[in-house]
Amino acid sequence: MRTLLITGPGGAGRTTVAAATALAAARQGTRTLVLSADPTDTLGAALGTPTGPRPTEAAPHLTAWRPDPATAFRADLTALQDRATTALDLLGATRLDPEELTPLPGAAELALLRALRDAALAADAHDLLVVDLPPAPHAVALLGLPEELRRYLRRLLPPERQAARALRPVLGRLAGVPMPAEWLYEKAARWDVELAAAEAVLADRDTVVRLVAEPSPAGLDAVRATTLGLALRGLRTDVLVANRVFAEPTADTRLAGVVAQQRKAVDEWRETYDVHSVDHLGRDPRGTDDLTALTVPPAPTPRRGPTTEWAVTDRIAEDGVLVWHIPLPGAVRDDLDLIRRGDELVVTAGPFRRIVPLPSALRRCTVSGAGLRDGELRIRFTPDPGLWPTGR
Structure with a gap:
């Protein structure tokens, strides 16, 4: 399964471009899944079909999915409380009810990574996965999260120490402090497997990152910074989508200045990137007809080789x-x-x-x-x- 990760500065229209790209691929007969973690259903608004925690058929060959971070957060924390009942009782702690749990910052990112992993495990169901990432630079941090979390787990709970679980009660008595419980190592091992699966998707040669930005001075700075962050993670863009480009000059002097600014930014981008311009429709695209009118670049073909080689x-x-x-x-x-x-x-x-x-x-x-x-x-x-x- 090919994976296309789409991000860009906030407000640049990355969700609309992701929806249009997924729809174009589906209309060519490609079994496509478009995934978004936006708490507001921007994806559903663009597709003209509400999306949510259950995959929804948005068009022939096109499935849309917007996982719910609150449900996953409640399930994980409730399970953790169940396993740590003894410790919580010793501390006199009061258990939290699932109904009173509110997702903490980062829960949406973890839910998106889990959905990315689940989609990869069910790769036979789809040919193309289009992921609407959060705005940059949050997307760069998200792409590095599996690697960083796995590193933390290995440092805090080294797997090799689990081999000494038979000695753990003896060591606990000698040290005078309780040793980590078996279930904690088991949980860490499961987390490591899940994170490794998400990391494998990001490192796969059939995974590419596509940037979406409006051509402007702010867009130039944002694209430059995002490209640097992606390269540090071993990723690079295949296409830079210059979005909402005014197609023709205008007699309106105020708009003419914007057009000239856009042309200058696009020309500067072309010196470094493979740039694809998407014309401004004059309105916010809504529904499949508007998405079809957007001339988005096609989804990448397999083996584009997105990863940079650290040779x-x-x-x-x-x-x-x-x-x-x-x-x-x-x-x-x-x-x-x-x-x-x-x-x-x-x-x-x-x-x-x-x-x-x-x-x-x-x-x-x-x-x-x-x-x-x-x-x-x-x-x-x-x-x-x-x-x-x-x-x-």
Whole structure:
């Protein structure tokens, strides 16, 4: 199953473009599922069919789904309370009833990731998954959430410690403190599997990210920042949709200024991106007729190769170093920061940060320098004589 992730600045029309793209694919006979986490049914308004927590047939070959974060949040927290009954009773805590639970910030993102995982597990039911992501930069944070949460779980509850569960009561008596219960490790293992499934969808070569933005100075800045955040996560866009573009010049001097501004922004985008312009209809698109009138780009074909390659080149014979190449289009040298911490590298690019494990060869090296050239960060590693094979 191909997966198309659509995001862009808030108010740029990304939900409308997602709906139009899904509808166009469905009308070509592609079994399509369009997924959105918008709490207000913007997707349903665009399709002309209300959407909700149950998948709905919006058109032939087109299914729309808007998962309910409140239901998933109540179910998860209630289950957690049931498993922690003993601890809660010892603390004298009062249990929360499901009816009084209100989703906390982040519940919508977790619900969307779970729906993304469920859709991937039922991949035989659809050929194309179109996901209406939250506005950037929230979408960038969401795309990095599975990796970050899995890292937290591994640090807080290392899987290898579960192997010593037979010794846990003895260790608890010796240490004088209660040890983590078996159910906690089991829950962490289930979370890890679920997060790994979502992470696999995002890393799949048939998954692409598409940006939607209005051509304007603010749109230029937003696209540049979002592209940088996606690249740091190992993703890049296949098409940049310049939305709500006025097709013809006008005698209205006020509108003529907007048209000229849009043309300038589109021309600047074309120097870097594959740009597809969508004309302004003169109204907010509503219903399948309006969506069909939008000339959105087609869904990507399989194997477009969306992931950026973080390649390691061997330059030991020439310069005595290994070089790690990290594509970061739009990065500024003064906004970059690198920290080596054990077998991990902390990379900061502008407002974005990612902690990545070093490839095995680089773990036996020391960082000897870094430079930014042509939108690519190149980190030099010198082999550690105490760890590097002597015959190398």
